[in-house]
Amino acid sequence: MMPLLDVQHLQKTYTTRFGAHQVQALADVSFTVEPGEYVAIMGESGSGKTTLLNILAALDRSTAGEVLLGGRSLSAIREKQLAAFRRSHLGFVFQDFNLLDTFSLRDNILLPLVLAGERPAAMERKLMPLAQRLGISELLSKYPYEVSGGQKQRAAVARALITAPELILADEPTGALDSRASARLLELFEAINREGQTIVMVTHSVEAASHAGRVLFLRDGRVYHQLFREGESREHQVRRISDVLTGLTQGGEQDA
Numbered sequence: 001m002m003p004l005l006d007v008q009h010l011q012k013t014y015t016t017r018f019g020a021h022q023v024q025a026l027a028d029v030s031f032t033v034e035p036g037e038y039v040a041i042m043g044e045s046g047s048g049k050t051t052l053l054n055i056l057a058a059l060d061r062s063t064a065g066e067v068l069l070g071g072r073s074l075s076a077i078r079e080k081q082l083a084a085f086r087r088s089h090l091g092f093v094f095q096d097f098n099l100l101d102t103f104s105l106r107d108n109i110l111l112p113l114v115l116a117g118e119r120p121a122a123m124e125r126k127l128m129p130l131a132q133r134l135g136i137s138e139l140l141s142k143y144p145y146e147v148s149g150g151q152k153q154r155a156a157v158a159r160a161l162i163t164a165p166e167l168i169l170a171d172e173p174t175g176a177l178d179s180r181a182s183a184r185l186l187e188l189f190e191a192i193n194r195e196g197q198t199i200v201m202v203t204h205s206v207e208a209a210s211h212a213g214r215v216l217f218l219r220d221g222r223v224y225h226q227l228f229r230e231g232e233s234r235e236h237q238v239r240r241i242s243d244v245l246t247g248l249t250q251g252g253e254q255d256a
């Protein structure tokens, strides 16, 4: 089976203005994600997580290396087609929700379909079951500032899912949520993953990462280690992740 995501020897060097300084954010990152996987990406601040996610999201280009999504190279997509590509293949969930404040939750969730030129009847058919599923069907006419953080994030998940994307990319999705809302969001991610949705999630939270089927650890722009959850209980997985993170910060060596 072809991997859904194939990341090959990614490098990213940022050159500061006037070329005075170069920062190597990604040195050499390779991994694959199979359809239906749920992968968490962890690493200390500055290890390259956001840089990697931005490249996977086709928001930024790598300096070298390749990302293939469904066998198609992101670097081969023309600039003008990137927005449409992103909209039809990827769903995004961010720490700060990224909802438009002047739009109701309904309009926020439907936005990707509106931009894709979908007909109203078809949009409504997709919206209702999804809203029900996420427990926000009573809130659709409300505005983001009228609902809780957890409700905003569930609306953002609905917006990400409504186009049935191949891949959900989540950047610290529980970062702005209290522990109850975090737990609910993580259960939701686990449930949509069980139904087959592929998810790649950057997180600092051991709790969040313990829900994933696999955790990739970045250090100094490389994949330093990975842990599969396999049959492990979440409690045990929390302990295993914490142990790797301790090794990371103590600078110990470990084979990826």
Ligand SMILES: Nc1ncnc2c1ncn2[C@@H]1O[C@H](COP(=O)(O)OP(=O)(O)OP(=O)(O)O)[C@@H](O)[C@H]1O
Pocket (backbone or CB within 6 Å): 014, 015, 016, 023, 024, 025, 043, 044, 045, 046, 047, 048, 049, 050, 051, 052
């Ligand atoms: N636009 C940029 N220009 C120059 N350097 C950058 C830029 N973006 C990131 N960097 C540098 O690249 C390295 C990796 O940054 P990145 O944001 O990917 O790390 P991170 O793991 O996401 O960190 P955090 O957990 O703090 O978000 C850092 O040294 C950072 O300072």
